[in-house]
Amino acid sequence: MKKWLYTLLVVVLAACSNEIPEQQPAxxxxxxxxxxxxxxxxxxxxxxxxxxxxxxxxxxxxxxxxxxxxxxxxxxxxxxxxxxxxxxxxxxxxxxxxxxxxxxxxxxxxxxxxxxxxxxxxxxxxxxxxxxxxxxxxxxxxxxxxxxxxxxxxxxxxxxxxxxxxxxxxxxxxxxxxxxxxxxxxxxxxxxxxxxxxxxxxxxxxxxxxxxxxxxxxxxxxxxxxxxxxxxxxxxxxxxxxxxxxxxxxxxxxxxxxxxxxxxxxxxxxxxxxxxxxxSQMENLASAVKAKLSEWQDALSSVSMQNVQQYGVGSYRYFSYDVLDFFRELGRKSGVVKTTDLNEAIASVQSALNQAVIAKDCLSGVDYDFDGVVIDGTRFCGIGMYILEEYNPYVANKTAWNDYYKQSISWYHAAGWDDLNLN
CATH class of the missing domain: 3.40.50.11970 (Rossmann fold)
Structure with a gap:
């Protein structure tokens, strides 16, 4: 009798196995x-x-x-x-x-x-x-x-x-x-x-x-x-x-x-x-970016964006640039020329990135070209960020991008873009 009841129970449960049960699971x-x-x-x-x-x-x-x-x-x-x-x-x-x-x-x-x-x-x-x-x-x-x-x-x-x-x-x-x-x-x-x-x-x-x-x-x-x-x-x-x-x-x-x-x-x-x-480290990264942008804001208009690693293709070209590589180029334009001096000058951003980007990997070199974008592994920090039209001629005609970025994206304010002197 017990064996018969057990068999019946197994059959019933199997018949219901493809439906999420109504009772609260453990x-x-x-x-x-x-x-x-x-x-x-x-x-x-x-x-x-x-x-x-x-x-x-x-x-x-x-x-x-x-x-x-x-x-x-x-x-x-x-x-x-x-x-x-x-x-x-x-x-x-x-x-x-x-x-x-x-x-x-x-x-x-x-x-x-x-x-x-x-x-x-x-x-x-x-x-x-x-x-x-x-x-x-x-x-x-x-x-x-x-x-x-x-x-x-x-x-x-x-x-x-x-x-x-x-x-x-x-x-x-x-x-x-x-x-x-x-x-x-x-x-x-x-x-x-x-x-x-x-x-x-x-x-x-x-x-x-x-x-x-x-x-x-x-x-x-x-x-x-x-x-x-x-x-x-x-x-x-x-x-x-x-x-x-x-x-x-x-x-x-x-x-x-x-x-x-x-x-x-x-x-x-x-x-x-x-x-x-x-x-949890993105606030710290934003603070480091903000401090460096403020320190070097006079050099922003001189940055050659074609020298910065960018990651977009097609209609998304120039939507994102390597965070650290951007500051390397900005540092050069600010007068920090020697490699040792440049590394020291961007150390605060590098340190914040080391805490914020805990793992990264990429396929670098011309063998992994994607629609004209070639990743240089020595310049790849892991993540990118947008550079606004005021400092980037490649997005000067991207009105929808720029307006939305300023109105809705928290990073715009946290990273200090809104505090810069545009003169």
Whole structure:
């Protein structure tokens, strides 16, 4: 009789295994990793690659030697299958080769469709709402925390992006592209701050051009660390089968995360940069930049911007310059000529960068040229920043960029640009 009841219980539980349970789950120790992926963009340009990313995350889970949880919100390309609606998928591995109580898929059985099939799921109809709407994002992040209460969270954001720039302007995407709609970075920072009671352990941007001082500064109250590239990110994204185990570690090896990303791009004959910002140090970096800009402001109009490492291509060319390389050039124009003197003169900025950028890696040299941008590894500090039209002739016609930067981006004031004498 007991055996019959046990068998019946197993059957009932198995039948419900693809639905997120209604009852409050027990809180798990350690970190839960969350992913917010948006593929509903022009012609589904990222759909194939984001699907592959989910498969790679699943592979990593299957290889974990400890139990852990992964939640993936996936906004599919309109009319796509197997997910007809935006869906929150939950995956739990026991650390013994099982995901959601089933042996890990492999070989020909390992497909996006199969991975979605075993996921515990919650669908969102959204109607006219979009995945970059702050209300929608907050709802999903709240649901994630209900599904998987945890000591802490790390967040992966995957989609198109264009750094600090305003969405729906100058062909910009800010973060996310859901049928052309985006969320601006100050608004994203507010969503994260309002959605989580504690700072996120990290935010990883699997998206273009997010590795800037402006982005890191906006996120300083929402996350401890920001992982991003200052350049455009190849569509393949991060190699999650390699990096996900690092993201579950109590003390994340951020240097290894950067190295794996850059090594993956090198293997695939691509380009790439990756850096990790300690967002708690962005105030200190802003102060160092502000002090040096004030000290050398008379030389700003003399800076030869063509001599500074820049990271943008196409319509985004000149959106971001290497922070330290800019001060090297500014120092030369200020009269600090000797290399030893120059290094000493910019030591305050270098010191602040050493604290703010805790890991970095890049593919440097002409073999990794991307649309005319060649990274000089000896000049790569990890992150970039915008140089306004008053001091940069290359953006003199970027009215929308400059106006939005001054009105909405906190770094503009924190770094002291607004205090400079423009005469």
């Amino acid at each position: 809180k798990r120790s350690g970190r839960t990793v969350l992913a917010y992926l948006i593929s509903n963009n022009k012609a589904g340009s990222l759909d194939t690659y984001l699907r592959d990313n989910v498969i790679d995350m699943y592979i990593a889970l299957g290889n974990m030697k400890e139990s852990c949880t992964l939640l993936v919100f996936y906004r599919p390309y309109t009319g796509d299958t197997p997910l007809s609606n935006p869906t929150l998928m939950s995956f739990y591995t026991d650390g013994r080769g099982n995901v959601n109580s089933q042996p890990v898929l492999s070989g020909d059985n390992l497909t996006f469709e199969a991975v979605c099939q075993i996921a515990q799921k919650k669908e969102y109809t959204m109607n006219s709402q979009i995945a970059t709407d702050p209300v929608v994002m907050k709802e999903v992040f709240t649901d994630m925390q209900i599904v998987a209460p945890s000591d802490s969270y790390g967040l992966i954001l995957g989609s198109h992006a264009s750094g600090w720039m305003k969405g729906n302007s100058v062909q910009s995407k800010a973060f996310g592209d859901d049928d052309g709609y985006n969320i601006d970075i100050p608004d994203l920072a507010d969503v994260l701050k309002n959605s989580f009671s504690e700072k996120l352990d990290f935010v990883l941007f699997d998206a273009c051009m997010m590795g800037t001082a402006e982005v890191g500064y906006e996120l300083r109250e929402t996350t401890s660390y920001c992982i991003a590239s200052v350049m455009e990110t190849p569509v393949y994204g991060f190699p999650y089968d390699q990096i996900l185990p690092y993201l579950y570690s109590e003390n994340v090896d951020y240097s290894a995360v950067c190295h794996e990303f850059v090594s993956f791009n090198k293997t695939n004959n691509l380009w790439g940069t990756c850096a990790v910002m300690d967002c």
